[in-house]
Amino acid sequence: MITSSEQSETSGRIRNAAFVTKVMSADEAVKFIHPADTVAISGFASAGTPKVIIPALTDRIRESRAAGTNFTINLLTGASVSTETERLLAEIDGIALRMPYQSESTARKKINDGRMDYVDIHLSHVAQQVWEGYYGTIDVAVVEVAGITESGELIPSASIGNNKTWLDVADKIILEVNSWVPAAMEGMHDVYYGTALPPHRTPIQLTRVEDRIGQTTYRVDPAKVVAVVETDARDSASPLTPPDTVSEAIAGHVVDFFAHEVRAGRLPADTLLPLQAGIGNVANAVLGGLDRGGYKGLTCYSEVIQDSMLRLIKDGAVAHASSTALALSENGIEELTANIDFYREHITLRPQEISNHPEIVRRLGIIAMNGMLEADIYGNVNSTHVMGTKIMNGIGGSGDFARNGYVSMFLSPSTARGGAISAIVPMVPHVDHTEHDTQIIVTEHGLADLRALSPRRRARLIIENCAHPDYRPMLRDYFERADAQPDSGHTPHILGEAFGFHQRYLQTGSMR
Helix, strand or coil: CCCHHHHHCCCCCECCHHHHCCECCHHHHHHHCCCCCEEEECCECCECCCCCHHHHHHHHHHHHHHCCCCCCEEEECCCCCCHHHHHHHHHCCCEEEEECCCCCHHHHHHHHCCCCEECCCCHHHHHHHHHCCCCCCCCEEEEEEEEECCCCCEEECCECCCHHHHHHHCCEEEEEEECCCCHHHCCCECECCCCCCCCCCCCCCCCCCCCCCCECCECCCHHHEEEEEEECCCCCCCCCCCCCHHHHHHHHHHHHHHHHHHHCCCCCCCCCCCEEECCCHHHHHHHHHHHHHCCCCEEEECCEECHHHHHHHHHCCEEEEEECEECCCHHHHHHHHHCHHHHHCCEEECCHHHHCCHHHHHHHCCEEEEECCEEECCCCEECCEECCCEECCCCCCHHHHHHHCCEEEEECCCEEHHHCEECEECCCCCCCECHHHCCEEEECCEEEECCCCCHHHHHHHHHHHHCCCCCHHHHHHHHHHHHCCCCCCCCCCCCCCCCHHHHHHHHHCCCC
């Protein structure tokens, strides 16, 4: 136990004496990170990102460069991290390799310029690939926690992501103990230690969203912890704008679809099936639109919890939500922290290998709702590459849910760049989700239910229901000419024109 004098020198969040002896400044802690190290850090959608180690590491890299030492790291995370964190390292070319997801503009430009290696993978695959050694040795893990218990276990903060894996596999561990995280968050987490690599896997015994199959803390080998740094810094807010008419229209189509599926007997009337929604304004608007459906006792099994989910929980529409992270605006953060005792009873945070696990997604019958950049007339979806070549963010967890969900929906405004880009095109130049994994496409103009439809019927429905009216004549013309070819085949295309929309945009600045 910590003596009263020792505890007075800390925030009180470090309740184990052995860890108190490892408390040091961030500048001292980053001396354990060396050039060419592979560094795995906590953080998922801004929540739980280290607050002081990355700025200190940035200073260390600058100083090393000034002394003539080339200093870069390989950076592994849960998904995106706070924008300022990623930008600090990207601006000084401090990242040699990045995995598995990013959303910061400076890093994105470095990736697209070929100055940063980027591996874009399904989020459910990260832990297994790291355990299998695909990324070599994990030299250092930097993990934010809310506290350390008397027995030396770690209390997670506002995200879990891949933290369990980082703590297990890293050679050295630096802990950031953040006293800003509400102490009452302890108990919100469910950290499962039952996963194994083939051929030793066993079924994951999670059959309801609210089930708990793990423990509320992380285990850690104290001998691997080389530094403990205390912080008192709030999470960065996830940017969120109020729903506009486009996102509200998309939400309306989705809610109408749910009502249709209830009438058809494919969804339970009051509770539907567990919902998953990607991050962003459209997804937030869709979840918010459920208020109009009169639902009670809904559940959510997803990667992130956004502001609209808090409102649904507070109103009683959602009984329980499971995710790996909180992705909240400033108002959402204030709401959560002010009412943490209430939300702790309705929210469970899990490792992302469990929140995104295909076995559980298939078992629970998830309704998957994810964003896209574009879809083609047959239902193939591009969610990652602008004009087929430039990475936007990454596939994230959309594939985990789309491939295995009970219903797989992709949502998008019908146009971008003021109407210069159509979200419905003859053929997508990059495929993240094939037509076999895409069941529903929704834009503000309508919804296309592609289930049980042949390619030609899919094409006609997507064009008429989802494409912007300005682009429908062009899409009809393309499809009709492709279909009229003597050897049009099962999925008609005119290969010389299939990417004509994209070529026209690159040449003229508009797909029109």
